[in-house]
Amino acid sequence: MKTIKVMTVFGTRPEAIKMAPLALELARRPEFEAVCCVTAQHREMLDSVLDIFSLKPDYDLNVMEPRQTLSTITSKCLTGMDGVLETARPDLVLVHGDTSTTFAGALAAFYHKIPVGHVEAGLRTYDKWSPFPEEVNRKLVGAIADLHFCPTAANRDNLALEHIAQGVFLTGNTVIDALQTTVQTQFRFSEPVLNCLDYVNRKVILVTCHRRENYGQPMANIMTALRQVADAFPNVELVYPVHLSPVVQEAAHKHLDHHPRIHLTAPLDVREMHNLMARCHLVMTDSGGLQEEAPALGKPVLVLRKETERPEAVAAGTVRLAGVEREPILQMASQLLSDPAEYDKMAHAANPYGDGRACRRIADAIAWHFGLRETPPDPFGPL
Numbered sequence: 001m002k003t004i005k006v007m008t009v010f011g012t013r014p015e016a017i018k019m020a021p022l023a024l025e026l027a028r029r030p031e032f033e034a035v036c037c038v039t040a041q042h043r044e045m046l047d048s049v050l051d052i053f054s055l056k057p058d059y060d061l062n063v064m065e066p067r068q069t070l071s072t073i074t075s076k077c078l079t080g081m082d083g084v085l086e087t088a089r090p091d092l093v094l095v096h097g098d099t100s101t102t103f104a105g106a107l108a109a110f111y112h113k114i115p116v117g118h119v120e121a122g123l124r125t126y127d128k129w130s131p132f133p134e135e136v137n138r139k140l141v142g143a144i145a146d147l148h149f150c151p152t153a154a155n156r157d158n159l160a161l162e163h164i165a166q167g168v169f170l171t172g173n174t175v176i177d178a179l180q181t182t183v184q185t186q187f188r189f190s191e192p193v194l195n196c197l198d199y200v201n202r203k204v205i206l207v208t209c210h211r212r213e214n215y216g217q218p219m220a221n222i223m224t225a226l227r228q229v230a231d232a233f234p235n236v237e238l239v240y241p242v243h244l245s246p247v248v249q250e251a252a253h254k255h256l257d258h259h260p261r262i263h264l265t266a267p268l269d270v271r272e273m274h275n276l277m278a279r280c281h282l283v284m285t286d287s288g289g290l291q292e293e294a295p296a297l298g299k300p301v302l303v304l305r306k307e308t309e310r311p312e313a314v315a316a317g318t319v320r321l322a323g324v325e326r327e328p329i330l331q332m333a334s335q336l337l338s339d340p341a342e343y344d345k346m347a348h349a350a351n352p353y354g355d356g357r358a359c360r361r362i363a364d365a366i367a368w369h370f371g372l373r374e375t376p377p378d379p380f381g382p383l
């Protein structure tokens with residue numbers, strides 16, 4: 001039987017978490033020859049995910065530098081991909097989302113006239129400065145890609161507005177596939193503070209914050225508000241696994257050190273993170289991935305951004321936009337911590353982003369596109 005050589009390309013932690021189950025699905029199926037190329041735009045945070053999913057890349061560009069700029073990531077990935085694509089000659093390159101790796105990976109494949117599949121396609125804020133540079137990255141990849149795997153119907157409709165209708169598949173988000181393999185009721189944390197926390201009698205708030213457009217004053221505002229939340233509510237324990245970016249490390253330690261109920265930890269491995277999320281009371285984050293995972297686990301989310309490209313969970317009532325100013329963040333968190341009715345309105349499971357079968361649909365769609373299957377996959381519909 002003819003096999004299709006499919007290369008997955010990724011480099012950051014969120015891409016790895018969302019591409020690992022797809023890389024494993026492709027490797028399992030006889031109709032594909034699966035090859036994996038990592039740029040290592042992230043090093044430690046990528047390796048942690050590869051380790052958990054037992055994924056061994058065939059190519060590793062090892063591009064990460066401390067305080068890397070957007071130009072250095074893009075140029076190193078682009079030139080590094082040249083040699084990889086010449087050697088491997090895949091039939092299809094799969095990229096994910098909106099990072100510099102995503103953009104460079106798609107562009108390199110295009111230069112080599114290799115078709116591109118875009119996983120997590122069609123997310124938009126329509127503000128090119130927010131998220132920066134991700135909004136422009138994903139639009140450029142949308143223009144290059146031949147296959148577009150949209151998590152939700154709204155994402156598909158966004159592409160239709162850009163006259164992209166061919167090769168579009170509604171699949172759900174692969175992050176929900178990943179989440180189904182990581183959360184366990186009897187999970188024991190290896191991070192000591194997480195094993196000692198009283199998740200029943202205390203209100204554990206899980207925080208993450210790393211976005212480039214929040215560097216500087218917005219990040220200072222967010223962190224000041226977080227400290228004030230901890231000061232105002234003695235039953236709150238705030239857990240913040242701090243991203244390894246030196247800019248974020250500096251801001252987090254400057255504003256949040258030396259508080260008995262604020263716990264700054266190293267980045268958690270993905271199993272620790274998902275199990276902490278499953279036990280916490282509330283999530284406050286500027287992350288994209290956490291906005292998708294927390295609703296599936298029934299955890300309310302305050303988004304520390306001015307906008308979101310993930311409006312589905314806002315519509316479902318489990319996510320609210322808190323912005324990047326100190327006062328509204330403090331006010332919205334205080335309301336959820338002091339008003340049980342308000343909290344209950346948000347604390348219900350919602351699955352607008354996936355049903356755990358996104359990877360299967362994407363693999364089926366690729367097989368269909370290459371003539372190895374008679375029918376396309378059934379589209380994802382929210383549960």
Ligand code: UD1
Pocket residue numbers: 012013014041042043044045046064065066067068069070073098099100101132133134210211212243244245246
């Ligand atoms: C990148 C993505 C962003 C995504 C985020 C996920 C771009 C432009 N941005 O942003 O879309 O939300 O990843 O986390 O692609 N570092 C380490 N070790 C690591 C990872 C990072 O030391 O394992 C440090 C390095 O000093 C690096 C810095 O963090 O230079 C920033 O990493 P970078 O990938 O440039 O930006 P992120 O903010 O992580």
Ligand code: UDP
Pocket residue numbers: 013014017175208210241242266267268269270271273274286287288289290293
């Ligand atoms: N995550 C993790 N450990 C951490 C912080 C985040 O495993 O310490 C996971 C999180 O569960 C989600 C993904 O990383 O799956 C999100 O990555 P990030 O917030 O870095 O990027 P974004 O989603 O904003 O692009």
